[in-house]
Amino acid sequence: MKTIALVLVILFSTIGHAIDNGPAFADEKLQLRYEKIIAEVRCLVCQNQSIKSSNVFLAVDLRNEIKRLLSIGKTDKEIANYLVERYGEFVLYRPRFSGGRIFLWLAPAAFLVTGLFMMIKIVRKKTSLASDANND
Amino acid sequence: MKKKYAPIIVFVLMLPIFFVGLSRNKSELPSPLIGKIVPAFVLPSLIDPAVMINQANFNGRFVLFNVWATWCAGCREEHEFLMELSARDEISIIGLNWRDNRNDALNWLITLGNPYELSVEDKLGRTAIDWGVYGAPETFLINPQGVILYKHLGPLTERDWTLNFMPFLVTEQT
Numbered sequence: 001m002k003t004i005a006l007v008l009v010i011l012f013s014t015i016g017h018a019i020d021n022g023p024a025f026a027d028e029k030l031q032l033r034y035e036k037i038i039a040e041v042r043c044l045v046c047q048n049q050s051i052k053s054s055n056v057f058l059a060v061d062l063r064n065e066i067k068r069l070l071s072i073g074k075t076d077k078e079i080a081n082y083l084v085e086r087y088g089e090f091v092l093y094r095p096r097f098s099g100g101r102i103f104l105w106l107a108p109a110a111f112l113v114t115g116l117f118m119m120i121k122i123v124r125k126k127t128s129l130a131s132d133a134n135n136d
Numbered sequence: 137m138k139k140k141y142a143p144i145i146v147f148v149l150m151l152p153i154f155f156v157g158l159s160r161n162k163s164e165l166p167s168p169l170i171g172k173i174v175p176a177f178v179l180p181s182l183i184d185p186a187v188m189i190n191q192a193n194f195n196g197r198f199v200l201f202n203v204w205a206t207w208c209a210g211c212r213e214e215h216e217f218l219m220e221l222s223a224r225d226e227i228s229i230i231g232l233n234w235r236d237n238r239n240d241a242l243n244w245l246i247t248l249g250n251p252y253e254l255s256v257e258d259k260l261g262r263t264a265i266d267w268g269v270y271g272a273p274e275t276f277l278i279n280p281q282g283v284i285l286y287k288h289l290g291p292l293t294e295r296d297w298t299l300n301f302m303p304f305l306v307t308e309q310t
Contacts (some may be wrong), residue, residue, distance in 0.1 A: 044165065058261070086266060087165070087168070
């Protein structure tokens with residue numbers, strides 16, 4: 001009996017430690033915002049996890065801090081700034097659209113346009129060559 | 137004829153980007169706090185919790201601000217060097233005990249020695265967040281005006297001290 005109890009305790013202990021026991025906010029809107037933010041903040045201890053999915057105490061501390069900031073009425077943008085001021089841009093999974101990062105956002109579109117332009121040029125050249133050959 | 141070389145030229149132009157990007161150590165993140173005034177805090181002294189300490193307590197001189205904990209293996213590793221450094225009287229070391237058990241921390245200082253001129257206790261980790269701490273040990277170099285000059289991640293060694301910290305002391309003091 002004791003062994004079974006022990007096995008059960010070990011099996012379910014992870015559930016006891018799971019990320020946030022229950023919702024952090026009674027208000028559904030706040031809870032949604034909270035979950036969206038923590039999914040996009042990098043856990044710097046375990047760099048390929050968000051603080052939503054990590055149980056390292058720094059992630060727990062940061063979740064608590066974000067909870068506090070939300071409950072005192074800070075906007076998502078203010079919270080992002082708060083984190084970047086302390087941990088740097090790397091803490092956010094989604095780079096912000098400002099400063100040098102604009103290049104990051106615009107580069108794919110720039111590559112696409114350049115590629116299309118080159119493709120059109122090559123196709124035109126090939127077809128004109130082909131038509132030249134037909135004319136001969 | 138010129139077109140033939142275009143890919144090579146593009147590749148050569150990209151080389152510096154690869155060189156910079158790949159030689160960077162990804163686990164060491166640059167702190168946005170460098171060049172800024174230290175984040176304000178008020179924390180109890182680790183030795184005597186009745187005494188409150190804030191950043192003004194170490195204004196007016198160069199200090200090392202060392203984040204440590206008894207659960208941190210790297211802190212044990214650097215402890216010997218911190219003892220040596222504090223004995224040399226080159227700089228005062230301020231300790232921030234992060235998310236630790238107070239008794240364990242006091243035991244550590246009693247048995248291994250106390251390199252800190254001042255020790256504060258950050259039980260909840262709030263101050264650590266303000267300082268952008270994400271892994272102990274971390275060591276900040278602060279100038280007399282309270283500006284953070286440099287941040288070192290991981291155990292501090294003699295080599296780090298002479299290579300990365302000393303140059304600041306020399307240039308700022310002259």
